[in-house]
Amino acid sequence: NSYFKIAVLPGDGIGPEVVNESIKILDAVAEVFQVKFQFSYGLMGAEAIFKTGDPLPEDTLKICKDSDAVLFGAIGDPVFDNNPDAKVRPEQGLLKLRKELGLYANIRPLKTYASLIDKSPLKREIIEGTDIQIFRELVSGIYFGEKFTDPDGKYAYDVCKYSTGDIIPIAHMAFKEAQKRKKKLTLIDKANVLDTSRLWRKICQKIAPQYPDVQLDYIFVDNAAMQLVLNPRQFDVILTENMFGDIISDEASVIGGSIGLLPSASIGEENALFEPIHGSYPQAKGKGIANPVASILSTAMMLDYLELPEAADKLRRAVEHSIENRYVTVDLNAQQHYTTGEVGSFIADYI
Amino acid sequence: NSYFKIAVLPGDGIGPEVVNESIKILDAVAEVFQVKFQFSYGLMGAEAIFKTGDPLPEDTLKICKDSDAVLFGAIGDPVFDNNPDAKVRPEQGLLKLRKELGLYANIRPLKTYASLIDKSPLKREIIEGTDIQIFRELVSGIYFGEKFTDPDGKYAYDVCKYSTGDIIPIAHMAFKEAQKRKKKLTLIDKANVLDTSRLWRKICQKIAPQYPDVQLDYIFVDNAAMQLVLNPRQFDVILTENMFGDIISDEASVIGGSIGLLPSASIGEENALFEPIHGSYPQAKGKGIANPVASILSTAMMLDYLELPEAADKLRRAVEHSIENRYVTVDLNAQQHYTTGEVGSFIADYI
Numbered sequence: 001n002s003y004f005k006i007a008v009l010p011g012d013g014i015g016p017e018v019v020n021e022s023i024k025i026l027d028a029v030a031e032v033f034q035v036k037f038q039f040s041y042g043l044m045g046a047e048a049i050f051k052t053g054d055p056l057p058e059d060t061l062k063i064c065k066d067s068d069a070v071l072f073g074a075i076g077d078p079v080f081d082n083n084p085d086a087k088v089r090p091e092q093g094l095l096k097l098r099k100e101l102g103l104y105a106n107i108r109p110l111k112t113y114a115s116l117i118d119k120s121p122l123k124r125e126i127i128e129g130t131d132i133q134i135f136r137e138l139v140s141g142i143y144f145g146e147k148f149t150d151p152d153g154k155y156a157y158d159v160c161k162y163s164t165g166d167i168i169p170i171a172h173m174a175f176k177e178a179q180k181r182k183k184k185l186t187l188i189d190k191a192n193v194l195d196t197s198r199l200w201r202k203i204c205q206k207i208a209p210q211y212p213d214v215q216l217d218y219i220f221v222d223n224a225a226m227q228l229v230l231n232p233r234q235f236d237v238i239l240t241e242n243m244f245g246d247i248i249s250d251e252a253s254v255i256g257g258s259i260g261l262l263p264s265a266s267i268g269e270e271n272a273l274f275e276p277i278h279g280s281y282p283q284a285k286g287k288g289i290a291n292p293v294a295s296i297l298s299t300a301m302m303l304d305y306l307e308l309p310e311a312a313d314k315l316r317r318a319v320e321h322s323i324e325n326r327y328v329t330v331d332l333n334a335q336q337h338y339t340t341g342e343v344g345s346f347i348a349d350y351i
Numbered sequence: 352n353s354y355f356k357i358a359v360l361p362g363d364g365i366g367p368e369v370v371n372e373s374i375k376i377l378d379a380v381a382e383v384f385q386v387k388f389q390f391s392y393g394l395m396g397a398e399a400i401f402k403t404g405d406p407l408p409e410d411t412l413k414i415c416k417d418s419d420a421v422l423f424g425a426i427g428d429p430v431f432d433n434n435p436d437a438k439v440r441p442e443q444g445l446l447k448l449r450k451e452l453g454l455y456a457n458i459r460p461l462k463t464y465a466s467l468i469d470k471s472p473l474k475r476e477i478i479e480g481t482d483i484q485i486f487r488e489l490v491s492g493i494y495f496g497e498k499f500t501d502p503d504g505k506y507a508y509d510v511c512k513y514s515t516g517d518i519i520p521i522a523h524m525a526f527k528e529a530q531k532r533k534k535k536l537t538l539i540d541k542a543n544v545l546d547t548s549r550l551w552r553k554i555c556q557k558i559a560p561q562y563p564d565v566q567l568d569y570i571f572v573d574n575a576a577m578q579l580v581l582n583p584r585q586f587d588v589i590l591t592e593n594m595f596g597d598i599i600s601d602e603a604s605v606i607g608g609s610i611g612l613l614p615s616a617s618i619g620e621e622n623a624l625f626e627p628i629h630g631s632y633p634q635a636k637g638k639g640i641a642n643p644v645a646s647i648l649s650t651a652m653m654l655d656y657l658e659l660p661e662a663a664d665k666l667r668r669a670v671e672h673s674i675e676n677r678y679v680t681v682d683l684n685a686q687q688h689y690t691t692g693e694v695g696s697f698i699a700d701y702i
């Protein structure tokens with residue numbers, strides 16, 4: 001295949017700026033690798049609420065369903081965060097999109113870059129050589145269970161529910177990834193308290209014999225939150241449910257020295273979405289200081305998904321080249337730094 | 352008051368060893384401060400299951416209810432962790448005890464010790480001067496909501512429920528503590544996704560005007576997990592629900608350099624329980640290497656609660672003295688170290 005339909009959802013805050021750099025990269029990739037990307041833009045998040053009243057307009061959903069892959073920027077706006085009574089919120093758009101596209105596996109690779117290790121709050125000897133792949137379940141659990149607030153505001157509840165069918169596919173995916181790597185899979189749960197966690201443990205135990213070369217470990221989420229900082233190298237592939245994955249993967253993002261570097265892929269049977277881990281960072285909007293690397297590395301994950309591994313590798317080398325040459329945004333070098341657009345162009349030129 | 356009934360629950364793993372040192376300390380305190388402690392021992396956890404089939408026998412509960420305070424060691428045994436089908440688990444004992452005694456507020460102070468800063472996986476400049484007090488709600492939320500596993504094992508759920516009455520008392524407690532400190536309270540939640548989190552936010556917003564000198568902030572739990580490692584000094588008093596508190600407070604325990612130092616108090620209207628944050632650490636059982644300081648500092652929190660502030664202060668100074676003089680267990684100094692009992696005796700002697 002050499003023709004790809006890409007849905008582009010810039011979203012809120014710095015989203016449009018960083019996605020813009022990914023488009024630049026894809027234009028370069030198209031030229032060098034003789035492929036064609038057709039971009040369709042859609043509104044989403046706070047931007048979409050302001051313009052249409054809906055955080056995920058029908059049009060946007062349609063564009064995404066028709067696409068080969070979705071490039072997404074960021075979502076969220078403080079206007080909504082500080083108003084617990086808001087009926088419509090930007091995040092609903094993202095959650096609905098994940099659900100509608102069936103993006104059940106959120107994959108976050110974590111690595112350290114030699115030249116950035118000293119930016120981490122963690123000591124060099126703790127993080128050096130860390131290489132983790134997190135698989136977070138993305139369309140079930142407490143995010144999507146029944147929610148209720150009593151009209152008098154006297155109580156509220158959220159239900160965390162998991163069925164075997166929600167767990168089995170992502171568990172296989174994680175086992176398979178572990179086979180390609182250090183053959184170690186760690187399930188993070190709270191099986192000493194939660195029924196849903198015990199279901200996760202049972203299913204993983206049952207599947208394990210199909211991957212006899214993979215060592216399966218379990219760790220309680222509280223201990224995992226500690227171990228990730230004490231000794232991150234003990235982890236190879238991590239598998240976990242939606243809410244724990246949200247917390248643990250954000251925590252883990254400090255290992256590499258900057259959240260501005262971290263990409264993610266959200267994969268379903270028929271669709272896939274690629275987005276940086278960082279949020280909309282509204283304070284930085286429009287200033288040209290946002291780090292485009294997380295979005296660009298998400299684009300590399302997209303190229304892998306589209307079965308363009310050579311382009312993906314080239315792009316990753318380009319990013320490494322820019323980092324090793326200190327051609328970076330202000331978050332990575334306060335003394336000498338470049339704008340979002342300059343870093344994007346530098347990487348595109350390398351390609 | 353100069354006569355106190357103390358329920359003692361040594362529990363599993365290293366629990367008995369560290370609680371033993373707390374008793375030594377209390378004997379010294381009794382002598383010096385002219386008070387009397389009467390100790391009643393109870394079975395709890397895996398030990399209790401092995402001996403009686405019940406992780407919290409009626410006897411134990413009765414001893415606790417009749418006491419002025421409960422000293423607790425640790426709970427948990429790998430026999431149960433790796434068996435998702437076990438019907439009876441040690442943790443049920445602890446959860447039931449918390450519920451029966453109405454221990455709604457789990458309080459965890461976090462500080463750095465000058466002589467131990469270099470033990471932390473985090474850099475000195477990140478953690479130096481950190482001083483945080485965490486308030487974790489302890490008897491509601493997903494821990495105690497309805498749980499269900501379908502008999503065919505096809506699905507399971509756990510309900511996270513909060514009523515205003517579960518939140519208001521601990522919120523006031525946290526605001527009051529903030530008034531005594533740096534006047535900054537941070538609520539950790541996931542209000543962009545969960546109804547229960549929005550209830551927490553609303554209640555805190557409503558209560559805030561009663562504490563006009565306290566600045567109330569909100570932070571999403573994923574971001575909090577990141578910020579705690581990036582810049583822990585930004586926090587003063589933290590307030591959060593049960594499950595987030597479990598994760599966040601264990602993560603935060605790495606700041607001080609050793610989880611072996613961290614105490615906790617669980618407070619209710621009529622009862623209180625004091626326990627180290629660390630678990631039962633079964634690999635260390637019976638080796639004399641467990642650090643007794645977390646249990647001893649939990650005892651100091653108990654002395655405060657029993658309105659013996661001079662004894663509590665003296666005990667804290669004794670602990671500081673032992674740490675500054677490197678009279679510590681192996682976790683804090685691999686070269687020269689002392690046994691659990693030696694460290695306990697050193698601290699008791701100072702008193």
Ligand SMILES: CC(C)[C@H](C(=O)O)[C@@H](O)C(=O)O
Binds near residue numbers: 094246544
């Ligand atoms: C924006 C929010 C709903 C989302 C989540 O919690 O899943 C974000 O934190 C993420 O991790 O992608």
Ligand SMILES: CC(C)[C@H](C(=O)O)[C@@H](O)C(=O)O
Binds near residue numbers: 222426427442445597
């Ligand atoms: C043992 C376990 C049930 C308990 C909890 O999760 O509350 C422990 O981790 C704690 O934090 O006291």
